[in-house]
């Protein structure tokens with residue numbers, strides 16, 4: 001790529017909505033001169049500092065770990081701070097940015113994520129450890145770690161939640177983020193409440209409400225797989241008792257060394 | 261709206277499913293004519309075996325075949341953890357449904373118009 | 377979860393029954409269906425059992441599916457108990473009607 005190409009001027013089309021004056025959201029175009037390595041978030045900063053201070057969005061860490069900057073970029077949910085703008089302006093030299101879909105818009109790219117957090121809390125996302133905590137560390141085998149499929153890497157950005165068509169229809173559904181967390185805790189050998197969690201997710205608003213649309217996988221900026229987590233929970237929920245017993249048995253040996 | 265192959269498959273599944281539910285109750289009613297005797301049954305069945313209805317039957321076949329193959333796809337994904345193959349499985353379902361509908365539908369029409 | 381399980385099991389049953397049904401009704405002669413044709417087929421107990429099971433699984437699948445589609449809307453979701461009972465009643469009524477029809481070919 002020539003230097004010229006990475007430094008050309010591109011159009012950033014932003015969905016604007018100010019609840020004080022607008023009835024409906026509208027699109028507004030800004031011209032931004034790219035620099036090598038510029039991200040979508042950089043472009044938004046550029047617009048906010050030099051062109052229009054009223055453009056509103058959430059951001060904090062700007063390196064893909066806080067989850068604040070999830071938005072709808074060229075029809076896909078992703079993190080603005082880890083998306084290079086050069087990859088997004090291939091069509092018409094333009095990138096289109098809007099708020100996360102299916103959620104109430106507060107202003108511009110800022111959405112109301114209340115339902116997201118409420119559903120999250122319903123699965124008791126915290127670890128419920130055994131009563132006797134060992135003096136040294138809990139021991140987990142490599143297979144047990146692998147079975148979690150990196151689910152602990154979730155940064156609660158909401159990209160999966162707001163890509164889900166079921167969430168679009170019914171905010172009572174737990175949602176991919178909450179189910180992924182439930183999966184993480186259910187599979188965690190240290191967790192002592194797998195039965196209770198499986199009970200929660202097998203309600204009418206739990207795993208059965210997922211229609212396997214896969215949008216959550218495509219949306220997740222961390223490359224996680226909520227659909228697979230939901231399929232696993234569905235299997236475990238159907239043999240809950242057996243799974244609970246196996247886990248209780250496993251917990252008796254939590255602080256013993258793993259036989260290699 | 262957030263579109264993807266998964267979203268399309270879901271829409272098609274719902275539309276074909278609801279169409280099949282409607283068809284099911286119509287079907288029950290048509291066959292239910294047997295309760296009113298041989299003559300009524302034969303009359304009602306003759307009415308739905310005209311060439312026009314044979315065309316409907318091909319559409320029905322398409323809905324059934326898509327809905328069934330899509331279901332098989334979901335079962336495969338559930339039991340064999342195939343979420344990573346979601347896109348190829350979707351296109352496989354579309355192509356297979358098209359082939360089965362064309363072959364099966366063609367056979368229905370040939371039978372209907374050559375009198376079996 | 378119950379709806380989900382009913383849906384899966386009836387789906388697997390339907391894959392078998394519907395294949396049989398489609399092949400025998402549309403691709404095996406005689407091609408023109410009349411009372412005598414159905415009566416001849418239903419005179420064997422195996423066919424009677426197949427058709428009764430087919431009827432039951434297709435009704436369960438249809439109503440479980442409709443219930444899922446409807447309760448996906450949040451407004452309907454709040455009435456899901458009533459909708460579930462309505463679906464059960466429709467399944468029972470339609471099953472009785474369908475079974476009576478199968479019986480009518482005894483004449």
Ligand code: SF4
Nearest residue numbers: 154155157158160220
């Ligand atoms: S699973 Fe992925 S998309 Fe969903 S909240 Fe976590 S990091 Fe974001």
Ligand code: FES
Nearest residue numbers: 061062067069081
């Ligand atoms: S700003 Fe923290 S994830 Fe983008």
